[in-house]
Amino acid sequence: MRNIAAIAQKELRSYFASPIGYIVLGLFALLYGYFYVTMLNYFVRQGMQMSMMGGGQQAINVNQMMIRPLLQNVTILILFMMPTVTMRAYAEEKRSGTIELLLTSPLSDWEIILGKFVGALALWGAMLAVTLVHIAVLFAYGRPEWKPIVTAYLGLVLMGGCFISVGLLISSLTKNQIVAGVATFTVFLLLWIVNWIGSFSGPTINAVTQYLSIVDQFDDFAKGVIDTSHLIYYISFISFGLFLTAKSVDSERWRG
Amino acid sequence: MIEVQHLTKQYGRVTAVNDISFRVERGEILGFLGPNGAGKTTTMRILTGYMPASEGKAIVAGFDVFDQPIEAKRRTGYLPETPPLYPDMTVVEYLDFVSKIKGVPAVGRQKRIREVMGRTRIADMADRMCSKLSKGYRQRVGLAQAIIHNPDVLILDEPTAGLDPKQIIETRELIKELAGSHTIVPSTHILPEVSQTCERVVIINKGRVVAEDTPQNLTARLQGSETLYVQVDSDGVDPVGALERIPGVTRVLQADRNDRAVGYEIESERGRDIRRDLAREVVGSGWGLLELRPMRLSLEEIFLSLTTDEKPAPAPEETAHA
Numbered sequence: 001m002r003n004i005a006a007i008a009q010k011e012l013r014s015y016f017a018s019p020i021g022y023i024v025l026g027l028f029a030l031l032y033g034y035f036y037v038t039m040l041n042y043f044v045r046q047g048m049q050m051s052m053m054g055g056g057q058q059a060i061n062v063n064q065m066m067i068r069p070l071l072q073n074v075t076i077l078i079l080f081m082m083p084t085v086t087m088r089a090y091a092e093e094k095r096s097g098t099i100e101l102l103l104t105s106p107l108s109d110w111e112i113i114l115g116k117f118v119g120a121l122a123l124w125g126a127m128l129a130v131t132l133v134h135i136a137v138l139f140a141y142g143r144p145e146w147k148p149i150v151t152a153y154l155g156l157v158l159m160g161g162c163f164i165s166v167g168l169l170i171s172s173l174t175k176n177q178i179v180a181g182v183a184t185f186t187v188f189l190l191l192w193i194v195n196w197i198g199s200f201s202g203p204t205i206n207a208v209t210q211y212l213s214i215v216d217q218f219d220d221f222a223k224g225v226i227d228t229s230h231l232i233y234y235i236s237f238i239s240f241g242l243f244l245t246a247k248s249v250d251s252e253r254w255r256g
Numbered sequence: 257m258i259e260v261q262h263l264t265k266q267y268g269r270v271t272a273v274n275d276i277s278f279r280v281e282r283g284e285i286l287g288f289l290g291p292n293g294a295g296k297t298t299t300m301r302i303l304t305g306y307m308p309a310s311e312g313k314a315i316v317a318g319f320d321v322f323d324q325p326i327e328a329k330r331r332t333g334y335l336p337e338t339p340p341l342y343p344d345m346t347v348v349e350y351l352d353f354v355s356k357i358k359g360v361p362a363v364g365r366q367k368r369i370r371e372v373m374g375r376t377r378i379a380d381m382a383d384r385m386c387s388k389l390s391k392g393y394r395q396r397v398g399l400a401q402a403i404i405h406n407p408d409v410l411i412l413d414e415p416t417a418g419l420d421p422k423q424i425i426e427t428r429e430l431i432k433e434l435a436g437s438h439t440i441v442p443s444t445h446i447l448p449e450v451s452q453t454c455e456r457v458v459i460i461n462k463g464r465v466v467a468e469d470t471p472q473n474l475t476a477r478l479q480g481s482e483t484l485y486v487q488v489d490s491d492g493v494d495p496v497g498a499l500e501r502i503p504g505v506t507r508v509l510q511a512d513r514n515d516r517a518v519g520y521e522i523e524s525e526r527g528r529d530i531r532r533d534l535a536r537e538v539v540g541s542g543w544g545l546l547e548l549r550p551m552r553l554s555l556e557e558i559f560l561s562l563t564t565d566e567k568p569a570p571a572p573e574e575t576a577h578a
Contacts, residue, residue, distance in 0.1 A: 002356070003356075003357055006353065006356040006357050008355070009353075010342075010353050013344075013345070014342065014344055014350075015344075017343055017344035017345070026517040083464040096340070096341075096342075096343070097336060097337075097338045097340050098340040098341070098342055099340075100301075100306055100340050101336075101340035101354065102332070102334040102403070103305070103306050103338075104305055104306050104325075104329060104332070104334045105329060105354075105358055106330040106357075106358065106359055107326075107329075107357055108326065110381045168428070194379045253307045253308060254283070254307070254308060255267070
């Protein structure tokens with residue numbers, strides 16, 4: 001446990017010792033801010049139209065009209081940002097030779113992998129913390145319901161974990177950060193749009209591809225529903241990704 | 257302290273290490289010698305648990321590196337060929353991180369880091385970024401990293417590579433200083449290195465152990481077969497046949513040629529002095545005997561003779577002063 005913390009801390013430090021952490025956080029905040037402003041405008045306009053048409057009592061739902069689509073858009077941001085977070089995880093250690101330090105220290109492969117996972121997840125947490133500031137503003141001027149927001153954030157954390165586990169796996173396969181980054185982005189994109197093929201195929205394939213799509217699994221969380229099947233999906237996805245990473249690191253050892 | 261039994265490592269079809277066995281006792285410095293690509297790094301990586309062997313066994317500090325890797329690694333310090341530094345950490349931050357993952361207890365960790373920095377003479381670079389260190393300092397930080405958890409066994413892959421002469425001497429001194437309390441296995445392809453720091457030498461070539469002894473014994477043993485250097489002006493006649501007929505001569509090799517004077521290396525049976533017969537033969541044939549002297553094999557030449565298939569010609573300045 002202490003070892004995992006040491007690795008995680010080192011990972012987090014390396015994000016912020018280089019510009020990567022700041023750039024990812026800054027650009028994420030910028031794009032998210034843009035989404036936020038456009039959606040807020042849209043929401044306000046909708047609200048005014050409603051009240052002019054005499055909606056009166058039944059105020060429109062800020063959760064449904066604004067927060068949910070906003071957080072669903074965050075999934076697009078993960079797609080672009082997360083490869084830059086995970087691409088160096090193993091690739092850089094292998095290129096610079098520091099992997100020799102890690103693999104000859106009294107650490108298990110799992111401690112190294114979990115340390116890296118937790119470190120990346122912490123950066124993702126920092127990115128999500130930025131979005132919480134905006135949500136807090138909504139609370140200051142309105143009365144959104146907090147429960148669906150909590151479930152949505154739970155979903156976002158888990159979804160981020162899935163992307164991180166895939167990113168770590170791909171990073172462990174190469175020495176080259178750029179290769180890792182591009183390959184990770186491609187795989188993320190595939191995992192995101194895998195359900196498109198389903199809409200042209202039969203219902204069975206449709207159900208399968210729908211299930212495989214990381215982002216589709218998030219929809220229920222955004223609606224405020226915690227479905228155990230989605231929970232299990234995310235957790236098993238993360239475990240499987242990390243398991244394959246462990247196998248990849250181990251096989252690298254054997255191959256030399 | 258270290259016991260290596262029939263270690264073999266194959267990369268696909270290439271055999272990098274082929275059935276290597278040796279032992280290192282507690283507190284001993286064992287030089288690991290071999291040309292580049294001989295399998296030194298591979299052997300060291302197996303000993304440190306970086307990669308598993310294809311066959312064979314390695315026991316470090318009483319623990320099998322394959323069956324109980326964590327225990328073995330706890331007792332091993334390793335300096336790879338390129339010091340494994342994180343460029344974006346300062347020296348202190350780096351040593352702090354390493355001491356954490358090497359299991360140095362939190363109590364007394366800072367003291368230990370200061371102590372090691374003092375010992376490896378990097379205290380003045382404590383707050384410098386690792387990326388800004390010179391080659392010599394990188395190497396020393398690498399060494400500090402290897403000894404931070406006070407391991408029983410220290411494995412150093414070419415610890416003096418790329419250092420300037422002053423730094424080389426300092427590193428050697430440091431290795432000698434550490435020897436009492438640690439078992440040390442430095443590798444190198446530079447010979448003086450070995451004769452000055454190591455008590456015993458294992459020479460490997462093409463993945464096999466070709467010799468294992470003290471530097472002194474190694475020198476003595478290889479000089480066992482007497483070798484003479486003789487320079488003859490034979491008026492254009494090939495003297496090899498005549499030289500080979502001298503009783504006791506086992507091998508005649510042409511070493512150099514300088515206009516009409518041709519130098520030969522003549523190996524003879526052990527303990528038999530053929531100088532008298534040799535001189536008589538040359539002079540009796542009416543040739544000019546320009547030079548005749550016993551050849552001293554330097555450790556360098558022993559190394560070359562063990563690790564190369566062909567006998568190398570002696571260095572030119574060797575023949576110049578006679």
